[in-house]
Amino acid sequence: MPQTPLTPRPDAVSLAVIPGDGIGPEVTAEAVKVLEVAAPSGVKVEQNRYDLGAERYLATGEVLPDSVLAEIRGHDAILLGAVGGRPGDPALPPGLLERGLLLRLRFELDHYVNLRPSRIYPGAASPLANPGEVDFVVVREGTEGPYTGNGGAIRPGTPHEVATEVSLNTAYGVERVVRDAFARAQRRPAKKLTLVHKTNVLVHAGAVWWRITQEVAAEFPEITVDYMHVDAVMIHLVTNPSRFDVIVTDNLFGDIVTDLAAAITGGIGLAASGNVNPDRTAPSMFEPVHGSAPDIAGQGVADPTAAILSAGLLLDHLGFADEAAALEAAVIADLAERDPGRPRRTSETGDAVAARLA
Numbered sequence: 001m002p003q004t005p006l007t008p009r010p011d012a013v014s015l016a017v018i019p020g021d022g023i024g025p026e027v028t029a030e031a032v033k034v035l036e037v038a039a040p041s042g043v044k045v046e047q048n049r050y051d052l053g054a055e056r057y058l059a060t061g062e063v064l065p066d067s068v069l070a071e072i073r074g075h076d077a078i079l080l081g082a083v084g085g086r087p088g089d090p091a092l093p094p095g096l097l098e099r100g101l102l103l104r105l106r107f108e109l110d111h112y113v114n115l116r117p118s119r120i121y122p123g124a125a126s127p128l129a130n131p132g133e134v135d136f137v138v139v140r141e142g143t144e145g146p147y148t149g150n151g152g153a154i155r156p157g158t159p160h161e162v163a164t165e166v167s168l169n170t171a172y173g174v175e176r177v178v179r180d181a182f183a184r185a186q187r188r189p190a191k192k193l194t195l196v197h198k199t200n201v202l203v204h205a206g207a208v209w210w211r212i213t214q215e216v217a218a219e220f221p222e223i224t225v226d227y228m229h230v231d232a233v234m235i236h237l238v239t240n241p242s243r244f245d246v247i248v249t250d251n252l253f254g255d256i257v258t259d260l261a262a263a264i265t266g267g268i269g270l271a272a273s274g275n276v277n278p279d280r281t282a283p284s285m286f287e288p289v290h291g292s293a294p295d296i297a298g299q300g301v302a303d304p305t306a307a308i309l310s311a312g313l314l315l316d317h318l319g320f321a322d323e324a325a326a327l328e329a330a331v332i333a334d335l336a337e338r339d340p341g342r343p344r345r346t347s348e349t350g351d352a353v354a355a356r357l358a
């Protein structure tokens, strides 16, 4: 359904805040704390909180009612913590919240660019001995691939069960994300784009990604284009991550690549992301790369930096580039001052970054 492009007001931004499950509410509270001081003066941050996630499902059986989705759609942007329970929890059907809430938001709001920047900030503890200068961005397709629910099971639960999970790749979907990735590469100094896939085995989907990347490349003669199989990317991310500038890839590969990218750049607690609708026909959604981390939930020890940096991506997306840069600078300064020998409480980090911006 065609939507009217969103036109934010100059004096206020409206945010839908979905704290979610596990550490989601803990890290989101810190991101909101920072966002309130980072927003431009004269711009009011109006927030509506949506309690969606495991607790609501267990209390009401609701995952994402249509009426709530319609309300969320009316905001300028969405800030999300994380959703999902402990893997294997018998109270939550597998994928119920991931598919019914998170992916439904991404699909219905047409977040076809899942943007995941990776930088090693000074002070961040990379496990790599000599990582070099690491500053790349993964442009992960956000609405297709094997995540669309295009599958099913025959004779489930029997020894003769057959299960399929088919990857969906449309020329339309691939072209728009590849084009976005080239445009991002064009704005970056290194001007390099790496297509990541598994074209040697996934020949049908791979052919679409390969052909469209070559076609779009012809419109961007300044960009150096290369290709790498996703398994080899695992090697190069660990041995020579500075070779990457912009990576474009499908939904599943991008999910996996960006957890490793997070690990080599200082940990999953630092990795930010944006689910972007570049056409602005619906609000974009910003969230950390990590999940609900049930193993540390409720202890006040989760690192909220990824959520805070995601709030910075949100500011940038709304056109507040200077404020987004100031937020990132405050995080960088804070990281440099952290004592690796003294683990921080979640709220300490939010307080420290907010104090730098106040």
Ligand SMILES: NC(=O)C1=CN([C@@H]2O[C@H](COP(=O)(O)OP(=O)(O)OC[C@H]3O[C@@H](n4cnc5c(N)ncnc54)[C@H](O)[C@@H]3O)[C@@H](O)[C@H]2O)C=CC1
Binding pocket: 023, 027, 081, 082, 083, 084, 085, 086, 087, 098, 102, 268, 269, 287, 288, 289, 290, 291, 292, 293, 294, 295, 296, 301, 302, 303, 304, 306
């Ligand atoms: N966007 C989302 O809402 C996502 C949801 N999930 C869901 O989250 C649940 C847990 O998934 P996992 O695979 O365990 O991934 P996860 O990212 O939640 O946790 C992986 C590991 O990283 C640690 N970790 C994560 N965030 C951290 C932080 N901010 N500070 C310090 N340590 C942190 C956790 O303690 C855990 O050891 C599942 O239900 C999964 O489906 C997973 C990924 C994304």
Ligand SMILES: CC(C)CC(=O)C(=O)O
Binding pocket: 098, 099, 102, 103, 255, 289
């Ligand atoms: C739970 C998945 C659908 C989400 C995820 O792992 C991700 O987007 O990184």
Ligand SMILES: [Mg+2]
Binding pocket: 255, 256, 259, 289
């Ligand atoms: Mg993931």
